[in-house]
Amino acid sequence: MSEDVEMVEVIIREIRKAAEEEIKRILSEAEKEAKRIVEEAKVKAKELREEKIRQLLHEHRSKIEREYAPKRLEIKRSYIKNKYEKLLSYFNEILSEVSKDIRNNKEEYTEFLKNVMEKAFTSIKSDVIVVHPCKGETTLVKEIIEPYVKSNPSLKGKSYAIGEEIDCDGGLFFESKDKREYYNGTMKAKITEIRETLLPVIAEKLLSDL
Structure with missing residues (x-):
């Protein structure tokens, strides 16, 4: 138990x-x-x-x-506007200086006048073209235009007349005898062309940098 x-x-x-x-x-x-x-x-x-x-x-x-x-x-x-205005001012100063340098250098200015003559005689279809020099430049233009026209076969059949001087800062103004056609070859017009071509490029660059 x-x-x-x-x-x-x-x-x-x-x-x-x-x-x-x-x-x-x-x-x-x-x-x-x-x-x-x-x-x-x-x-x-x-x-x-x-x-x-x-x-x-x-x-x-x-x-x-x-x-x-x-x-x-x-x-x-505001930044873009200020920068664009500064660049525009600087750009205009450069163009102004370049145009002055060209006018003060007879060889370069002669080449410039020949260049605008070629463009004017090509673009104006009329057989008779009136050429208007800037004030005080008629003698210089006569010295250049006659040998230029004679030595250029593509201008055969074209004739020209020296018109009244105009108030401009270099270059030439061309028009047909009936005034229906014209070509603005003044220095001011050429500067405007350059400005209108390059400023959009500058503006695009400014925007792309932001």
Whole structure:
């Protein structure tokens, strides 16, 4: 009988021991799981805070961009306008200096006059062309035009007459006898052509640099 009691007690102790170990294991796993959940919650909370901060920064930046976009555009336009005006002024100064240098150099000015003569005689279809020199340049034009016409076979059948002098800063003005055709070969007209050709290129360059 006593042996049976002892056996029962041993069994009870073993069961109790196993139960205690299982409880410890369960508690340990529960503690680990609780820590994991807490850590995940911390990470999630941090991510939510960071996302909220990013969202607030994005909203703030978008608001600033909306408010200052018109001002930024105005500043950009003002910048382009100022830079364009400075370049235009500088460009005009260069053209003015070049035209003065050409007029002050007889050889270069003679070549310029021959060049506009060629373009005028080619573009005007009339057989008789009236040539108007700038004031004070009739003698020079006569010295150039007669040998030029005689030495140019493509002008065969063309004739010319020296018309009244006009108020201009170099070059020549050509027109047909019936005044239906004309060619503006004055220095001012040539400068205008150059300006109209190059200024769009300059403007495009300014815009592309922004």
